[in-house]
Each structure stands twice: as C-alpha cells, then as structure tokens.
Amino acid sequence: MKRIDKEKLVLALAAPVLAVVVAMALSSGIVAASGKDPIEAFRLMLEYSANADTQVLILNRATTYYLAAVAVAIGFRMNLFNIGVDGQYRIAAMLAAAVGGAVTLPGPLHMTLILVTAILVGAVWSGVAGVLKTHRGVSEVVSTIMLNAVATALIAYLMRDSLLGVLPQGSDQLTTEPLADSADFPGIPVDVDGRTMEVYGFIFIAVAVGIGFHYLLNRTTFGFDLRAAGASESAAVASGVDTKRMVLYSMLLSGGIAGLIGMPQLLGESHSYGVADFPAGVGFTGIAIALLGRNNPLGIAFGALLWAFLDRSAPNLDFNGFEKEIATIMQGLIVISVVVAYELVRRYGLRRQQQRVGEELAQAARRNVTEVAA
Template structure:
C-alpha cells in the first residue's frame, strides 16, 4: 500500500498543483478558469478529438518508453528527438524506394526505423563507454545534427521530391501501409497504437522478469555494486542506449505508416522532449507512463477549444511545464514523508520491544 501511494500520490499532487497554478494565471489574466477547463473537457466529445488523443497517446508512450530505458540505467537520453527524426526520414526513404509484398513491406519499414534509431543512439553510446563523454551533451549535439541530416536527405537533388509547396520523400506504396480502425466521423485509430501497447508489455516483462532487466536496474542504482556482482557496466550502457534508440526510432511509425506515408517539412517535432517529461511523470513505470502520455495528449488536443472561449492556448504549455517541475518536488515531498513515517514506525516497535522486556 505504501509503495502504491508513493507511486501514485506524487503525480496526482503535481497535476493538482499545476491546475491550481494555471487557474491562478487565468484569474490574473481576467479569464474564467472553470470555463476554460470546462471547454477543454467538452472538446473531447467534439469531432475526432477523442481518437486524436488516443493516437497521440500511443506516440507519446513510445517516446517515453525510449527515455525510460535510459533512466533505468541512470542515462539521460535527450537524443530521442533526433533518433526518431533520423529514423523517420530513413524509413520513409526506404519504404518509398522498394516494392515488397503487403505485410512484409510495412514490417521491413518498421525494422529499418528501429535500426536507424539504434544506429543514431550508438554514436553517443560509444563516446560514453570509450571516452567518458556525458550523454546529455552528446545527445543534445546529435539532435541538432539530426535536423540538418534530415533536411539534407529530403532535398530534391538527393531523395526528396516537390509536391505543391512541400518537399517530401517518395510516397510509400499501399503495400507498406498499416491500416487503422475507421470510426466514422470520429476519425481513424492508428493501427500501430497496438504497437505501443505491445512495447509497454515488453518493457514491463524485460524490467521485471528477465536477467537483463535486473542487471539494468542494478547498474542504474549502483554501478559499483553491479560490477562487483559481475555485471559489465560499459556493456549495459551500450545495450541500453541502443535499445532506447531502437524504440525511439519507432515513434514516427504510427503517423508515417498510418496516415502520412511520407516524410516532409511539416513533420512534427518536440515529441522526444515530451517523452522526457512523460517518463518523469510516470516514474519509468509502464502504467504510469501510459497515464502521463494520456494526460499530455489530452492537454495537446483539448487545448484547441481554448481559442473559442478567449483563452490563450499557451496556458496548456504552462500547465505541462508546471507538471514537470512540480512532479519532481512532489516525489521528494512524498519520499521524505514516507521516510519519516517509516522512522516513526520503527521507533514505536523499538519502544514496544523495550517495554515488553
């Protein structure tokens, strides 16, 4: 019960604090916070908003899982942003350049995306284990390089083509698409949302039911103790970064294979950074991450309704930012509360034992 409380109470406190802070900001700006929050909730029932939230939840969930694997090893993989972008453009180029049977085509594209993401993550991983380069610095630099490489690859004189006013990769043939679930006027659910679910289950099994997961958590908690137990710390860093990059490479697959079928200049950015916040909010637990991803997607999509009630949509960004900051504080507050509670319990037991003697 105490462990469950320690996992659920901090994010709940963070969300409440964030809502109160945003409500205060709305009051100071002259807006009605109840009206604003009510509009966001009502927006879920409008058009395809609910389906859009589920689709975005799947994408955010994959990004957060990629980050969480690094966190388990005490690695701060900020490079998810660059890894999924490189994977997206490489997989889109591959998918639009080959002709394969249905099923095999889409599977090949997914594998290429995972390999590309892992390959991009391998660079900071190798720098970490061979030269001791901090992964935060190297992955930030790799994000910038990824933007340039992606822009170069879709140039018309390289792999890109001009369609209207937009430059994009060749369109993937229908044999490479992953069909979604049409829900009429409510939109279409991405077929690869189920990939996110499968990854979440696989992540839980790996971390809780395999030797690799145990060694990963042990190395993250104490590299010295893990090494004394025969765990190769450098190998764990390399493998965890490669695995994190491979999952990051899959972030773009639901949209590319389920809707866009190409990579273009309007490809969405910032998903990797959102994944960091969601992994923190979910405390690296697959269920917690799912909750965080759903919350993030809800704020993103329901925020469209704020314009209709005269409230700036930037309030959503403020809420997301305060959630990230307050969740760190909330975890520390709850940790100290649990520690004090445990100390009082031990004190009572010692007192009872002394009295009985």
C-alpha cells in the same frame, strides 16, 4: 506486509496526482489573474474532449507520446538521460520512409522492412552516444544534444530534391518518395458524424512495447542487472554486472524504441516523410511524460493521454476567447510540480521507513526485556 504494500502504492500515486492538482491550481490562478474564469476554461477543455473526433486525435497523439516516453524511461531506469530521442526518432523516420518508398513488397514484408529500418537507425544513432560514454567517458547529455543538431542538419541535407526529397504535385513541401499501399498499417475506423476517422492501428504495437518494457525490467536477468546498475554502479560492479555493457545496451534499446516514434504517423497517415509531419520536440515531451508516469508503463500511458488532451484542447480555448497558451502553461507547471512532488513524497517515504524501523526495534527491545524478566 499488506499494510506496507498499500502504503507504497499510495506513495507511488501521490506524486503524479499531487503534481497535476498543483499544476491545475496554479494554472487557475494565472487564468484568474488575466481576468478570465478558470472554471469556464476547464469546462471548455473537457467539453471539447468529449467529441468523438477529438478523442480519436487524442488517442493518436498519445500513441506517439507513449513511445517517446518509453524510450526515455529506458534510459532513466539505467540512470541515463537520453535527451537525443528527438533526433533519433526523426532520422529514423526519414530513412525508414526513404527505404520503404524505394521498394515494393507484399504488405507484411514491406511494413517489417520499414519497422526494422527505423529500429536499427534509431539504435545506431543512440549507440553513438553509448559508445562515446563507455569508451571515452563523454556524458550522454552532451553527446545526445549534439546528435540532435547533427540529425537535423543531416535530414535537411538528405531531403534535397537531388537526393531523397521529391516534390509532390500541388505541394511546396519536399517529402520522401510516397510509400506504396502495401505499407499502410490498418487503423481502427471510427464513425464521426457520418465521416470515418481512424485510430492508429499502431496503438497495439505501442501497448506491446509497454508490456515488453515491463516484462524486460521485472522478469528478466537483463532487467535486474539494468535496474541494479542504475541504482548503484559500484554495487552492480561488486555483484559482477558489466556496467559499461549495460550502458551501451540501454542506449541501443532506448534508441531502438525511439525509432518507432514516427511510425504511427508514417504508416498510418502521411505515408511519406515531410518535416511538417514529424516535428521536433516530441522527444522532449517524452521526457516530461516519463517523469509524470514515474517510468512505469501504466503511469506513462496516463501521462501520454493527459498531455495529448492538453495539446488537443488548446485550439478550442483560443476559439472561445481564452489564450491557447493556457494548455502549454499547464504542461510546464506539471513538469515543475512533478519534480517538487517527487522530492516531497520521497522525503516523506524515507521518514515513514525510518519510523517503521524504529517501531520494530522498540518492539524487539520490549520482547527481549519481557523474555529476560520471565
């Protein structure tokens, strides 16, 4: 039994490790083909990440990516492809910032109001796709893509200076009304060469979300029903699971987590919503990280750190004469490699399972022959 468990663990780790190794090898080949030294490129990236200020930036970026990947992973575990995480997080951040900027409350109440608003807006926006799928059979892939476009247009409309947008003094970018100091989420101060930087305090909320995700899936009846419905809808229905309800609940939960993606930035740094501070594309990055982490909270954490490391290392490559797109190429190759590696490992694991079954049947047959002969 222990041997089998150990083998399962090795197989679970093999796919992401193989994907990263293959992506690094292919990236090295591309860098070498351009006439540059790939070893030097990787050395510069690692050297830059050793700086304390870079590590703070990596942790802050990874916190956002982690939340995005967990939101996507919830859908994946239900066999749903929530591509709308990007729109859900941006519209949630914008409306939460607008609500938070319109009131002044004691600190805990103020932050709670903003967080609840973000969660509800993200859940409602995602819930639209859930309702369309359960009641009209509309693919969540199509509906969430379209809702991303609707979210972008709605944000542009609401951010006009005649509605929710304001123009801060000395700036040419419209933002929502700045949040009061009571909405400042305390960070972790880090001394960097005499100046103080902060790791987002929201990193603890992200950790709590990951633990909650793991507990929900593996320790609750809801999580069991969700995984069962995702693995086989027909089998889940036969066992009494209401699959339509599970689809809707999964989309609501995924959207609610998506609503938290912008909160580290909003409560920890910008304190208002501006388009430049909440860029599009974070939700799609979450898809790649969820794949790399195999929808596992711990695996997603490593994936988020790797992705943030590549993001933050790119400018240093450009500064030292290397094309900064090397980091982007590596990210793309990791996604492709993950898909291929998972399929290879899955096929290998299936063959190993078949071999074990054959060995056990052969042993049982030999025992039967021995008993009959005796």
